[in-house]
Structures are given as C-alpha cells and as structure tokens.
Amino acid sequence: MLYEISQRTMELESEGKKIIKLNIGDPDQPTPKEIIEAAFEAMKHGKTKYSFYAGEKTLRTKLASIHNVSAENVIIIPGSKWAFFSIMYLLLKNGGNAVILTPYWTAYEMAAKILGVEIRFLKAEFDSNWKIDIEKLRNLIDQKTRLLILNNPNNPTSKVLENSLLEEIVEVANDKKVTIMSDEVYRDLSFVKTKSTLDFGGSQILVNSFSKTFAMTGWRIGYVVVDKELAGKMMKLNQMTFTNVPVFVQEAALKALELKEKIAGEMKAIYRRRADLACKILSETELKFTKPDAPFYIFPKYANLDSEKFAFDLLDKRVAITPGTSFGDYREHFRIALTMPEEEIKLGLEKICEALE
C-alpha cells in the first residue's frame, strides 16, 4: 500500500497536481551541493568505468573505520533494499524462515514474498509502548530460523530500542544462532543516543544507506557490514546483477562521509523542529502516538480507523500519508513522514485532523 500511494502520488504530481507528501521518507532537502560537486568532479575525471563489485576501496575503508571492522566486511550496494533482497535470497533460497519485528518497513515483507521466503512476525504495540516481548521472540525462533530483521530507529514509529532491550534481543539471537539483520538507516539522524546492533557482538548484519542522512535517496547507494563469507557471496551476486554502484556515486558518498557531522547535524535540527511542531498539533487531537526518538516519522493511532480507506480519501484532498497496514497488522495507525517544510506539514496535519473529525 505504501508503494501504491507513492506511485499514485508521483502520477498526480506528473499531471501537475500539488500534493502535500507526508507519505514517503524522501527528504525535501536537496542533496548538499558539495556532494553533487564531488560526483561531477569524479565524472569529469573518468570515474565512469566498470569497477570493483564490492565497491571502491577508499569508501569501504572509510566505512570500515567508522564501524570498527575490516574493509573486507563492507559491501557497497545500490540502496538498503538491495541488502534485504539479496541477503534473504542468499541465505534463504534453500529454505528456512526469517523473523521480522513489527511494525516493520514494508520492503522486508515484500522482498520475502517475491522470494517465497517464510516469514514470522513478532508484533509490538503502541499500547505497551512498542515493547518487544523477549519470551515470545524466543518461542517464535525455531531450528529453521536464519534471520531476525529489525529496524532501529524504527520506521514507522521513530522509536529507538533501549540498550537493555537490544542487548536481550542480541542474546536471544546469539543463543539461537540466528543472524540479526539490523536496518539502521535512521541512526545517524537519531535524536537520542542509539547503539548499533554491531556494538553487542555476535554475527550480525548491519544495513545502512546514504539516502536519509544526506538527502541522497535517488542516488541509490548504501552498504552492509557482513562476515567475510557473506561478503564473498554478495560480491558475486553484485557482479551478476548490477556490477557496481557507479564510482562517481561512491565518490559522492565519500564526500558525504567527510561532511557527515555538519550535514547530519543540520538535518537533525530540521527534523527535530518538525517533529516538535507535529507533536504539538497532534497532541491537541484524539490521536495517540509516541513522541519520535528519531526522524522522519510519526505513527499515530486512531480508534476504529480503516487507514487504507483513510489514506485514499486523503489523497483526494491532496495529502498523502501511508496506511498502517503497510507496516504490519496496524489498520488503526497511519504514518506521517515529516519530509516537507514546516508550513506544509502544518497544512497537511490540519487537513488530516479535519478529515478525522
């Protein structure tokens, strides 16, 4: 449903209609110009050829130093979705299942479905403050479980896992010899201190992207930190599919990392103001929601709402949101992405509140 709304929104826009897009995690900010300049320089200097399937050494080395691993553990990919698709494909093509903590980002389930991978959901709920039930998690994992997929900070709740809870999850995974695939694409913009799953040891997979932190969604570049065996397999699959992320895009990403403190700081400040504004407006309604720990989302709940119908009705009023059903069994919820300027967010939220009355 997330993608139906998103494609429909793009179609309406291509017809010249003005939509307040609170539906998708695509920052309204332009990619910082230093990053664009770096790509242009690289193009002009001939970085337009085939290159290494695993990514450029310079970029891998830089990322390795950030995550305190070896460059061989880092594989450059065309966006984080590639990680979910390719790793599920590589680890589960011969059977097995994956456990997904919900609410989850839509792409995990869609990749699993297209690959025919069995998935099991562990549901967290607003009413228990999105707490993950460790005992239920333990019971859900069986001999055939290979992957546990989680997203921290979470899309759509913008909730960050408490350290103790994350530690418990890692313990269960290590106990049961299950690999955690941890999607941390919002972590560099988190409003609160957010540990990486990698900090707790074990054989975990980190998935990250340049999309959100640097407003580079359309550049299609992300990376994984994986063990060397999986790195080898991913490199081979890269070779057979997209060959390599364009080197000039990798050079742009390298520039982004150089400027990370400045860019991420500015982005975070923008999203913090937007989150405060949205919380203020929403707290005057009957919507229930958790205050976001991170950009870009709020995931309010409204008793007895059919969020799919609501989302399509709202699109007629030129506001796009995403129904909660895109993130698991959350029909009463909907997701608001704060990826528009404050004025538009205000206007969009007012229209949402009106529609709920």
Add this chain to the structure above:
Amino acid sequence: MLYEISQRTMELESEGKKIIKLNIGDPDQPTPKEIIEAAFEAMKHGKTKYSFYAGEKTLRTKLASIHNVSAENVIIIPGSKWAFFSIMYLLLKNGGNAVILTPYWTAYEMAAKILGVEIRFLKAEFDSNWKIDIEKLRNLIDQKTRLLILNNPNNPTSKVLENSLLEEIVEVANDKKVTIMSDEVYRDLSFVKTKSTLDFGGSQILVNSFSKTFAMTGWRIGYVVVDKELAGKMMKLNQMTFTNVPVFVQEAALKALELKEKIAGEMKAIYRRRADLACKILSETELKFTKPDAPFYIFPKYANLDSEKFAFDLLDKRVAITPGTSFGDYREHFRIALTMPEEEIKLGLEKICEALE
C-alpha cells in the same frame, strides 16, 4: 575466467602497474562531456530523489519511439546484466530451461548458474564460419524451454547474424513458443547493417545498454523491451531491489540518445580503424579469426592453445586478454578487446604474437 582476469587486472592497476587491457569491453574513451554535463544539470535541479521503478517517462517514451513500441514496453535497468538475471529469475524460477547460442557472453551462464537455471548450449564454430545449425536448435528446444538467449552482434566473435539466419531462428522460436532474449548492446556500433530480433515479430525480448555506444559502462544504465506482463513483473522486482536507476543517470542517457548519431558515428570510426589495424597484424600470424562485423572484439583461434594458461602467462607480461573458455567450449580461442588506443593495441598484439611463438 573473464571476471577473474578483469579483477586481477584492476588489482594490478591499483598497485600502480601499467597493463595493456585488451580483456574487457570497457571503452577507453571518456563519456562524452555533454552527457556528463546533462547529469550534473539534473543533479543541480534536484533529480536526486526516488522515482518510478520502471524508469522516467521521458526516457521510456524516447526509447519506445526508437523501437516502435509503447513506452509501457520499455523498462530502464542498471545495465544489461540485470536483464539476464532478473528475466531468468522471473521466467525460470519455477523450472524450465534456457537455450544459449555459443559463443556467448559470460554473464548469461553465470546468472543461470547462480539462479540454478538449467541451460543448454548450441555451439557454433569458427571452422563453419560461426553458422548456427537450425535443425540442432530445433532439436535442443523442448517443452520446458522458455528462453533462447542470443547476442547479435556477437561477443566475442563480433559476427553479425545474416538476416535470413536470424529470421529462421525467430521462426523456430515462434514455432516452439520460446521467447528470444536478444542482447543487442553492440548493434548501434555495428560496421554492417544489423537487424534487431524485434524486426521479425513474435514475443521477443530486446536487451540494450548505454554502456558501449556511449562509453557509459560505469553509469549502469540499460533497458529492455518486453511485453506488458513481463514489464509489470520487472517493475515490481526493480522496486524490491534497486528502486530506480538514478534520475540524473537517466537524464544523461536521454542526452546520449539526442546525440546518438554523432557519438555512435565517432565511436564506430575509431573501432573500425582499430579493427583494421588488428586484422592486419593478426593476418601475418598463424592465428585464425573472422574479420569483425562490429566492435569491440576479435576471437582468434590457435591450434592446441590452452587459452586459460596463456591468459594468465600474458598477464605477467602486462597484457590482459580473456581466454576462450569464458565464452563456452573454446579453449583454443582467446578474446581481444579493442578498447585501447591504437598504439597500445599494436604493442599488446605484438606481445601476444611473441608469446605464441
């Protein structure tokens, strides 16, 4: 073996060693500056966001007009390899087999292998002027054959299929209800008039790329022309994997198409001179080869040669070529790519001739 040599060559280069690279179809020319400028302009104008999974309407429409199909039949992909991987995945994941005409481009077989797809080879040989045996083809196809993969002009032979032969192949495929996946990435640079498989009707798949014609190998952009059902499936798979080719890359490709006549004309003239030079040098040796109908390759045969050993030995002499075994059962052959300036080609060929003595 093609990829082992290529990665080894890149490693040697990254150690500062100078290699005469006659091993890979990566043009030595820079991407034309108008194309680079178009990408830069697009980036500066915010074409850095998520976009349509099937590609930009403008580019699809332009390509559709070239191929006389509807824009809905055109899907933009990150290079032609994606076509082989994704289409084999989509059409053959539940069984069936693919027939590949050999010699073939390495990637077809590698994609089939990684996907566990059964393949059958129909071998053509130098000694019969690379003629395809239509009766053998007919007999090789069975009830479970879904795809017939061919490459015209051919990599590695640079041979163009005669119209009558191509017509016979299409007839067999249509008769047997097999879809032809026709890789035509060298067609726009062909030295001779080269028909597209699409010209002969039936439900065929065209695969093309901007890599070769426009010296854009590292940009990772190509396209397919497919029926609407397969287009829908590919769009869905794009969505789940790489999302979309960066819009600024698509804008660059659009500019490339605008300048196609000029760029392709210049490229062709360069490769024609190189092919003439190489043929002249090689005709003074005991190597047997077909005069190329198209860029970029020559595929000489040398009686009793072990081309794998030969290729690795040559690498020590700082010349990279690709052994014939990368293209099927062709151990006595090796492939020379004319993707270096004439001086280097001359030097490289001299070293090859020396090594053969």
